[in-house]
Amino acid sequence: MSSTGKTKASTPALKGASVVVVRTEWNAQIVDELFAGCKKILSANKISFKDFIVPGAVEIPFAINKIWSESKKNKPDAFIALGCVIRGDTPHFEYVCRAVTDGISSLNLKLPVPIIFGVLTVDHPDQAIERIGGIHGHKGEEAAEASIKMISFSRSLPK
Numbered sequence: 001m002s003s004t005g006k007t008k009a010s011t012p013a014l015k016g017a018s019v020v021v022v023r024t025e026w027n028a029q030i031v032d033e034l035f036a037g038c039k040k041i042l043s044a045n046k047i048s049f050k051d052f053i054v055p056g057a058v059e060i061p062f063a064i065n066k067i068w069s070e071s072k073k074n075k076p077d078a079f080i081a082l083g084c085v086i087r088g089d090t091p092h093f094e095y096v097c098r099a100v101t102d103g104i105s106s107l108n109l110k111l112p113v114p115i116i117f118g119v120l121t122v123d124h125p126d127q128a129i130e131r132i133g134g135i136h137g138h139k140g141e142e143a144a145e146a147s148i149k150m151i152s153f154s155r156s157l158p159k
Contacts, residue, residue: 011045011145012152019049019147020076022063026056027084030125033132034082034118037140045148050076057083057096057119061103068111076113077154078147082140083119084128097121114150118143 021038023031035051042049054063060081068075081104087093100119108115118139122128131139 011041011148014045014047014077014148014151014155017047017077017148017151018074019047019078019080019144019151020064020067021049021051021080021082022060022067023051023053023081024056024060024083025053027086027128030084030120030128030132031082034084034120034140034143037132037138038080038082038118038144039140041141041144041148045144047144047148057085057100058103060100060119061107064104064107064115065111068113077151078113079107079111079115080118080143080147081115082143085119085121086125086128087123093121114147114154116143116147116150 019042021035023035025031039049052063052067054060060083064079064081067079081100083100085093085096085100101117104115104117104119120128120131120139122131130136
């Protein structure tokens with residue numbers, strides 16, 4: 001077990017897997033770093049991916065649902081949602097966090113492929129920086145690893 005109490009499983013090798021990354025324009029400096037880590041892991045594992053950019057976190061579930069429904073062939077094996085919501089002085093933070101969390105949770109139950117939640121919800125920018133290679137690891141890399149593990153899990157189930 002790691003120091004966090006989690007058992008670290010190795011990343012499985014996958015053939016022919018594809019992932020769609022949906023990321024936000026808001027807080028681009030942080031989100032671009034999340035995406036760089038995600039891209040690093042997907043590329044190292046020879047996972048093909050497409051990248052889509054939406055304005056903000058609230059738009060992520062719509063984009064994922066639209067991409068899924070419009071994909072006639074070559075449907076992705078997983079989606080990764082990347083964003084960063086930083087608390088401000090109004091309740092807007094709670095509304096945005098709730099909307100993106102509920103939307104992604106709903107899609108995880110509706111779609112037959114996993115949607116990985118890589119949206120940082122932090123009180124201040126320093127907390128986000130701690131999660132893109134700082135003391136809390138790299139959440140973009142972790143999201144990519146989770147997508148690979150979930151694709152492997154899905155493929156291991158009996159048809």
